[in-house]
Amino acid sequence: MVDVNEQIDGAVAQATKDFALVAEQSSREALVRARNCHLGKEAPLRLMQRTLGSLAPDERKATGSAIQAGLKVIEAQYAQVEAAVEAVELAGQLARETVDVTTDVTLHPRGALHPITALINRMCDVFVAMGWQIAEGPEAEAEWLNFDALNFTPDHPARFLSDTLFLDPPEAHRILRTHTSPVQARTLLTHDLPVYVVAPGKVYRADEYDATHLPVFHQIEGLAVDKGLGMADLKGTLDHLAKAMFGDEVVTRLRPHYFPFTEPSAEVDLRCFVCHGASVGDPAHPCRTCKSEGWIEWGGCGVVNPRVLQAAGIDTEVYSGFAFGMGVDRTVMFRNNASDLRDFVEGDIRFSRQLRGVAR
Numbered sequence: 001m002v003d004v005n006e007q008i009d010g011a012v013a014q015a016t017k018d019f020a021l022v023a024e025q026s027s028r029e030a031l032v033r034a035r036n037c038h039l040g041k042e043a044p045l046r047l048m049q050r051t052l053g054s055l056a057p058d059e060r061k062a063t064g065s066a067i068q069a070g071l072k073v074i075e076a077q078y079a080q081v082e083a084a085v086e087a088v089e090l091a092g093q094l095a096r097e098t099v100d101v102t103t104d105v106t107l108h109p110r111g112a113l114h115p116i117t118a119l120i121n122r123m124c125d126v127f128v129a130m131g132w133q134i135a136e137g138p139e140a141e142a143e144w145l146n147f148d149a150l151n152f153t154p155d156h157p158a159r160f161l162s163d164t165l166f167l168d169p170p171e172a173h174r175i176l177r178t179h180t181s182p183v184q185a186r187t188l189l190t191h192d193l194p195v196y197v198v199a200p201g202k203v204y205r206a207d208e209y210d211a212t213h214l215p216v217f218h219q220i221e222g223l224a225v226d227k228g229l230g231m232a233d234l235k236g237t238l239d240h241l242a243k244a245m246f247g248d249e250v251v252t253r254l255r256p257h258y259f260p261f262t263e264p265s266a267e268v269d270l271r272c273f274v275c276h277g278a279s280v281g282d283p284a285h286p287c288r289t290c291k292s293e294g295w296i297e298w299g300g301c302g303v304v305n306p307r308v309l310q311a312a313g314i315d316t317e318v319y320s321g322f323a324f325g326m327g328v329d330r331t332v333m334f335r336n337n338a339s340d341l342r343d344f345v346e347g348d349i350r351f352s353r354q355l356r357g358v359a360r
């Protein structure tokens with residue numbers, strides 16, 4: 001029969017051999033297996049502890065002490081090997097995470113702010129510098145604010161499905177706004193006078209998707225309501241904006257037009273900044289930008305119709321105002337001589353990089 005002390009010595013010797021092998025491998029998995037084998041519930045010395053109850057008291061005490069001493073030796077070996085494995089793992093992690101500061105750095109390509117976003121920011125800056133405020137509103141708008149509050153009659157063509165995108169259910173009378181003018185109506189209903197605001201944002205029309213039309217595009221509209229405002233103030237404001245956008249040499253003109261929410265109304269035209277009007281009547285040198293007309297349509301404007309002010313509860317005997325609006329997308333085209341509006345929405349980063357800084 002094998003002596004108990006020989007069994008204990010054999011278990012310790014086997015543990016020493018296995019832990020030495022783990023130290024050579026420096027493997028966390030091997031360390032765990034060796035620990036379970038020599039210190040787990042089914043380890044030889046753990047199994048011997050379970051037999052102590054069958055021994056005589058004196059023999060039980062001596063055998064228990066010997067087993068406990070063997071376990072302490074194995075635990076000390078395990079702690080030593082575990083520290084060695086952890087040191088190897090830490091050294092490997094540090095090596096993997098080391099940054100070589102002498103290596104050439106490959107930079108990721110720079111992004112680019114979309115030219116429309118950049119120009120909206122620039123146009124807003126022009127008005128903020130004059131003391132105006134920026135106003136915003138929802139894109140899903142009440143039909144009353146989009147049309148009725150702006151003096152559109154119930155049978156106005158702009159209300160037809162061919163122009164306006166209505167939202168279900170029809171009885172809710174909600175639409176995707178066709179212009180940012182409802183923001184002006186909201187401002188008149190919620191702000192004290194005087195009011196000087198610009199409203200940039202997306203608008204929606206049931207338009208074809210082609211080189212000069214998009215069903216979703218951007219506008220910026222301005223509204224000023226104060227005592228004594230008129231067409232001269234409007235012209236000066238538009239001239240200031242035009243120079244900020246196109247340079248000091250730009251020439252503007254107001255051409256009579258009709259809008260339900262302004263009276264009198266006008267279209268704002270810019271002297272063609274490519275041919276400067278020289279292509280008019282010269283078939284030998286046509287201008288693609290202005291189509292040899294000498295002028296480019298930029299937007300609409302006018303003195304606010306008294307009915308619009310009255311709908312907001314404003315005394316038209318005391319206050320008057322002017323309003324204007326133009327397409328931001330078209331302004332970017334004019335500034336950069338772009339030929340196709342679809343380039344602005346196709347998502348090609350090369351297009352935005354090409355105009356980086358130009359729209360700012």
